[in-house]
Amino acid sequence: MSALGSMRIQLSDRCTLYGGNCLDILPRLPESSIDVIFADPPYNLSNDGFTCQGGKAVSVNKGSWDRSDGIERDFAFHMDWIKACKRVLKPQGTLWISGTYHNIYACGYVLQLLEFRLLNDICWYKPNASPNLSCRFFTASHETLLWARKSSNNRHKHVFNYEAMKNGDFHRDQLKLPGRQMRSVWAIPTPSASEKAHGKHPTQKPLDLLDRVIAASTRPGDVVLDPFLGSGTTGVAALGGDRRFIGIEADPTYLQLAHARLADALRRRAPSPDAG
Numbered sequence: 001m002s003a004l005g006s007m008r009i010q011l012s013d014r015c016t017l018y019g020g021n022c023l024d025i026l027p028r029l030p031e032s033s034i035d036v037i038f039a040d041p042p043y044n045l046s047n048d049g050f051t052c053q054g055g056k057a058v059s060v061n062k063g064s065w066d067r068s069d070g071i072e073r074d075f076a077f078h079m080d081w082i083k084a085c086k087r088v089l090k091p092q093g094t095l096w097i098s099g100t101y102h103n104i105y106a107c108g109y110v111l112q113l114l115e116f117r118l119l120n121d122i123c124w125y126k127p128n129a130s131p132n133l134s135c136r137f138f139t140a141s142h143e144t145l146l147w148a149r150k151s152s153n154n155r156h157k158h159v160f161n162y163e164a165m166k167n168g169d170f171h172r173d174q175l176k177l178p179g180r181q182m183r184s185v186w187a188i189p190t191p192s193a194s195e196k197a198h199g200k201h202p203t204q205k206p207l208d209l210l211d212r213v214i215a216a217s218t219r220p221g222d223v224v225l226d227p228f229l230g231s232g233t234t235g236v237a238a239l240g241g242d243r244r245f246i247g248i249e250a251d252p253t254y255l256q257l258a259h260a261r262l263a264d265a266l267r268r269r270a271p272s273p274d275a276g
């Protein structure tokens with residue numbers, strides 16, 4: 001696995017992973033070939049501060065990939081990867097970007113400059129968020145998900161599975177009322193220990209969040225791409241819903257984690273040899 005950092009891994013006919021910088025890999029993918037992109041880019045928040053985890057003060061630092069390079073360079077990076085994503089999306093394709101106030105305004109401004117059509121901003125509310133240690137700020141308990149269509153032209157209809165959102169089973173979400181329209185505030189706890197069985201990633205998203213994104217905005221057989229794969233959550237949700245998946249991750253350790261997690265997800269979905 002040591003060479004994973006620079007390779008293409010064909011996990012199955014429905015799942016391809018790339019090790020490397022998404023700015024190098026996205027230009028190699030065919031233009032207008034992707035239905036939906038979910039991107040959870042660096043937050044640019046690893047500034048040596050402290051937060052609270054399990055009642056203890058811990059560093060906020062996620063890794064060198066999350067350090068800020070200054071506002072202008074961070075903005076240029078967001079411009080580059082979002083532009084590269086726009087090229088590979090189909091005209092009716094949509095891009096989800098997940099982030100916090102450290103990066104989400106820059107990403108939103110890029111979407112406007114590149115003439116995406118902004119469809120929604122979702123507030124992902126974390127009912128189990130960690131308390132604020134300094135007691136000098138509100139406790140950060142949400143992240144924002146921007147959802148935008150490549151084409152600003154309304155002739156290009158994006159997928160929105162309205163009925164699945166209205167009538168699906170969301171009993172773990174304390175805000176979603178059965179049979180009522182899905183609103184733009186989603187209450188979903190951070191990932192449980194069982195979702196980290198293959199190893200830990202400092203910013204792993206809950207599977208419930210990605211299951212909802214995939215169920216809302218894609219159809220079976222669609223191609224879903226994640227340029228900042230991390231632990232592979234988007235892939236687990238996409239493959240679980242019979243979609244195809246492409247993931248890109250720069251850090252070989254996280255690529256290995258995603259590889260193990262997705263191989264396991266594929267094994268669980270494969271029909272047993274004894275099945276009639």
Ligand SMILES: C[S@@+](CC[C@H](N)C(=O)[O-])C[C@H]1O[C@@H](n2cnc3c(N)ncnc32)[C@H](O)[C@@H]1O
Pocket residue numbers: 020021022023040041042043065201203204205206227228229230231232233234248249250251254
């Ligand atoms: C916020 S995390 C994604 C977490 C993921 N959504 C999950 O559920 O595990 C961002 C990931 O992007 C990776 N990364 C950062 N810059 C990258 C780049 N230029 N190309 C590809 N991956 C990158 C980091 O190593 C990190 O694992």
